[in-house]
Every structure is written in C-alpha cells, then in structure tokens.
Amino acid sequence: MAIVVESEKACTVNPLKMSQPLGATYAAMGLDACMPVMHGSQGCTSFALVLLVRHFREAIPLQTTAMNEVTTILGGYENVETALLNIRKRTAPKIIVLCTTGLTETNGEDMDGHLAMVRKRKRELDDTELIVVSTPDYVGAFEDGYRHAVTAIVKTLVKPLPTVRRQINVLPGSHLSPGDIDELREIVCAFGLEPIVVPDVSGSLDGHLDAVWRGTTLGGTTLDQIRAAGASAFTVGVGEQTRDAAQTLEAIAGVPFEIFQRLTGLESNDRLLQCLAQLSGRAVPIRYRRQRSQLLDAMLDSHFYTGGIKVALGAEPDLLLAIGALLREMGAELSVCVSTTASASHALLPASEVMLGDLEDMERGASNCDLLITHSHGRQMAARLGKPHMRVGFPVFDRVGNAHRCQIGYRGTMNLIFEIANLMVEKIPHHHPGDWALPQSSVDFSVAVPRGE
Structure with missing residues (x-):
C-alpha cells in the first residue's frame, strides 16, 4: 500500500496533469452525434482542442460559450443560450455535453438553473439532450473530469427497464485507448454477450475515414444505447474512476456491477474471463486459453x-x-x-x-x-x-x-x-560472438586420427 504525499512546491513547474474539462470532453467524444461545449473563455477550449488533435490526429468537434470580461462578471446565461441555439441550428447534435471551467465555477453560476431556463424559453431544443458537468479546472485532473462526465451521462439519460439477460454494460476508464476498447468488446462478445460501452471512443476516435461528414462526433455510443443501459443484467467497470457511474446505474436501474481496477496483467484478466464465463454460462474460449x-x-x-x-x-x-x-x-x-x-x-x-x-x-x-x-x-x-x-x-x-x-x-x-x-x-550492452570464445591455450579439441582411417 503506497503512502500518498503532496508536493510542497508553491507552483507547478512542468505539468503532469491535464484539466477536468478536458477529461469531460474526452468522455463526450465517445457519444455518437454529440457536441461537447466548454462554458468558459475561448482560450480554455483552444488549449483542449490542440491537445486532442495532436494526440489522435483527427478532427475534433468542440465548441465554447466564449465568455469575456463583462459576461464573467455579470453572468453567462446569454452566452449559454446563444451557444446552444447556434450549435443546434448548425450541426443538429442529439446530445450536448456542457462542461464548466474554472472561470464560471469561480463566478458561481447556477448551471442547472441556466439549462432549466433555456429549456423553458427555447422549445426548439426539445429534441436535444442537454447534459451539464461540473468540472472546475483549478482542482482535480483529467481522470476526475472523465469520471464526473460519465456519471452525469448515466444520471441524465438512463432509466430503469426490463432486464435483457445477455446484455451487459461496459464502463471503460479514460486510460483505455480506442484499441483497448475494441479488444475488450471482442472479449465480451466471444462469450455470446452483448456489450453497451459507455462512452465508446473506439467508434469515434479510431482513426477511420468516412465519406459522411457532420459537425458532431461521428461514431460512439448512440443515444438509444445509453438509454438501453438500464436494461442490462450486469455492469463491468474498468478502473476505479468508473465506480461512481456504476453505482449510479445500480441506484437508478438496479444493475449489479463489478469494478476491475486494471486489465493489464495475468490475474486481473483471469478474473474478467471468469466473470464473463459465469454471466454467460459458457466456458472460456480456446483462443484466450492460448x-x-x-x-x-x-x-x-x-x-x-x-x-x-x-x-x-x-x-x-x-x-x-x-x-x-x-x-x-x-x-x-x-x-x-x-x-x-x-x-x-x-x-x-x-x-x-x-x-x-x-x-x-x-x-x-x-x-x-x-x-x-x-x-x-x-x-x-x-x-x-x-x-x-x-x-x-x-x-x-x-x-x-x-x-x-x-x-x-x-x-x-x-x-x-x-x-x-x-x-x-x-x-543493456550486447554480447558479441567473440565474447564467448575461450582462450586458445585453455583446451585442445584436436584429435589425432591414425593415418589410413
């Protein structure tokens, strides 16, 4: 068990961590036809956009409410309303995830009140799901923002439904790449189970080329799939960061869960396959034994x-x-x-x-x-x-x-x-063939062969 200590420096010199709004944005990228929005200044959004584009080398849909000095002091409701209406008009997303920043959190804006007012005033947004995530960037880190976003997605969209026996939810942590999620889905499907991955960046950030273009995310977990998560028989979470969302799913829809702190290593993958075998009633496939x-x-x-x-x-x-x-x-x-x-x-x-x-x-x-x-x-x-x-x-x-x-x-x-x-x-220094040669005087391997034989 590791002892946790905090650095006593007065400032961060070479940052290791990324911000909460960036982590929440990454979670939103795993939802199909979604537009993540940062409620803050344009600089906050630009910084996150650059990091996501450089890491994935893909076009990243991300918008901002473009707060300035005046709206920061007087309140940003009008910026929120204008941003939501413009996004709805231009790209028609099915889901908008609104992430707060340190700018608006310090101001103490009532984001739930903002969204309720917008819903009441602008009926054209009735066909768009609005999710707000509290992610001040002066505390926490990338993983915290991702955790809060996934929990907010579940809390907003999932409802209790009759159980579908062979359907399970998979909650991947932010440290899993699109390739990791593809591997995990393949493992689950090998047992005859039907996974709903929330969120699923393997469908949106996997580097595929598509003839269709739209301004929102292209691929990921659909709105119907998220709503259907309440019918699943079980939830598998990967990483401690998924525990809050799994507990929320259980509280809303009664879906039991198990958290796997990691899926890198021998014992942890043994436990996953045993869990899936029990859920499906099937033996572990031969290819995974190999x-x-x-x-x-x-x-x-x-x-x-x-x-x-x-x-x-x-x-x-x-x-x-x-x-x-x-x-x-x-x-x-x-x-x-x-x-x-x-x-x-x-x-x-x-x-x-x-x-x-x-x-x-x-x-x-x-x-x-x-x-x-x-x-x-x-x-x-x-x-x-x-x-x-x-x-x-x-x-x-x-x-x-x-x-x-x-x-x-x-x-x-x-x-x-x-x-x-x-x-x-x-x-490590490599050995050369000559390193293994014995001194010539140490052993004489010559054999006297009698003449004529």
Whole structure:
C-alpha cells in the first residue's frame, strides 16, 4: 500500500496533469452525434482542442460559450443560450455535453438553473439532450473530469427497464485507448454477450475515414444505447474512476456491477474471463486459453530484462496502477511514482510512496532510474537525464498510432511487456560472438586420427 504525499512546491513547474474539462470532453467524444461545449473563455477550449488533435490526429468537434470580461462578471446565461441555439441550428447534435471551467465555477453560476431556463424559453431544443458537468479546472485532473462526465451521462439519460439477460454494460476508464476498447468488446462478445460501452471512443476516435461528414462526433455510443443501459443484467467497470457511474446505474436501474481496477496483467484478466464465463454460462474460449499461455511465455522471456530495474512512473491514478502493478509483477522496482489526483487506486499500488505532483518532482527522483514512463511532456526530462522514455497516457503527440495501441487483455499485456523489455534490451550492452570464445591455450579439441582411417 503506497503512502500518498503532496508536493510542497508553491507552483507547478512542468505539468503532469491535464484539466477536468478536458477529461469531460474526452468522455463526450465517445457519444455518437454529440457536441461537447466548454462554458468558459475561448482560450480554455483552444488549449483542449490542440491537445486532442495532436494526440489522435483527427478532427475534433468542440465548441465554447466564449465568455469575456463583462459576461464573467455579470453572468453567462446569454452566452449559454446563444451557444446552444447556434450549435443546434448548425450541426443538429442529439446530445450536448456542457462542461464548466474554472472561470464560471469561480463566478458561481447556477448551471442547472441556466439549462432549466433555456429549456423553458427555447422549445426548439426539445429534441436535444442537454447534459451539464461540473468540472472546475483549478482542482482535480483529467481522470476526475472523465469520471464526473460519465456519471452525469448515466444520471441524465438512463432509466430503469426490463432486464435483457445477455446484455451487459461496459464502463471503460479514460486510460483505455480506442484499441483497448475494441479488444475488450471482442472479449465480451466471444462469450455470446452483448456489450453497451459507455462512452465508446473506439467508434469515434479510431482513426477511420468516412465519406459522411457532420459537425458532431461521428461514431460512439448512440443515444438509444445509453438509454438501453438500464436494461442490462450486469455492469463491468474498468478502473476505479468508473465506480461512481456504476453505482449510479445500480441506484437508478438496479444493475449489479463489478469494478476491475486494471486489465493489464495475468490475474486481473483471469478474473474478467471468469466473470464473463459465469454471466454467460459458457466456458472460456480456446483462443484466450492460448493467449494466456503466450502471455506466460512472454513474461518468462522478458523478465530477464525487467527484473531488478528501477522505474520512474508518472500518470493518472488508474493508469499508474495498471502499468506499475504489471512492472512489479515483472520484477521491477517502482522507485518514483508521481500522479495527478487523489484516488482509491493509490492504495493498491505496490510502491512505498505516490506523490501528487508534476514532472519536475518526477525528474528530481529519477536520476538513478533505468526507465522513465510518462506522456510526451516528459521527453525533455528524458533527454536531460539520458534515460529511455516510454510514452503512455495523454497526451502523446510525438508518436503515431495512439488510437490503435492495445495494452489490455492477455494480448495487450504481452505487447506492453515486449515494449518495455525491448527498451531495456537497447540499453543493456550486447554480447558479441567473440565474447564467448575461450582462450586458445585453455583446451585442445584436436584429435589425432591414425593415418589410413
């Protein structure tokens, strides 16, 4: 169990964490025909937009209420109303997710009152679902904003329905990529179960080309699917950040749930497959039995390069646990662990301490480490220290293929282990053929063969 300490610095020097509104926006990206809106200044929205575009290399639909000095003081109701009407007229989204920012939260605006007033005054918005998420960016982090958004989506749209026995809900954490969600869906479907993924960025941010263009998100969980989540027989949450939404689903529709703190590693995936086997009444498919044996062999092959290494790790809580726990199982030492926000996941991390800080805190403790693991903003730190840098989390803007990276399940865990081991192989001095040659005078292998034989 790790002890959580907070950095005592007066300011953040090299930020590790991303903001709550950005995390909520990412959750909204997983809803089909949705338009996320940040209620704040244009700069807040522009910053989030740049990070999402650079990470996914895709067009990102994101709007703003464009607050200025006057509306910040006098109140932003008119900006909210104007933004909602303009968005409805231009792109006709089925869902609008309105995320607050530090600007409007500090002003103390009544967002629920704003939406109620808009609903009453503007009947043309009756066919659009409006969801408000409180995400002040002066507290919390990316994972908190995502958690609040998914909970708000469930609370606003899900209603109790008669149970569909073979239908289950899947709540992925913000640390799961579109490729991870595709893998998880494939695993669930292999047991004959029908998953409803909320939210599903694998349909909207998976890097596909489509002849159809619209100003909203293209792909993801549909409005009908979200409403049908109340009929599911069970909910699977991935990451501690999904617990609030799962509990809300249970309170509204009576859907039982289980939270899997991580799906990276052997034991955690064993538990998932056992759970799905019990829900479906089917045996674990042969291909996953084979993938499990392949993972075991990969762990055996790779532990020579990961055993005993010292790692510095900086990530959001659930990602920190997923990668940190796997590294510990592979014999690595978690020397430096830095995270962004408080979470129950920290208590499960096999390290002595987790610091809530920034990348400067990570750099100060990483001089004796063999490997640095964090997002792309850690690249300068890695260059200064001369250490190998593995990029994980958000944002990763100096590598391509982030949408298709898979690090969960038996297969994804194996890929992750190979990636880490290969980084260490590059660092370890290689043996040359001559290193194994014995001195010529040590042994004489010549054999006297009698003449004529």
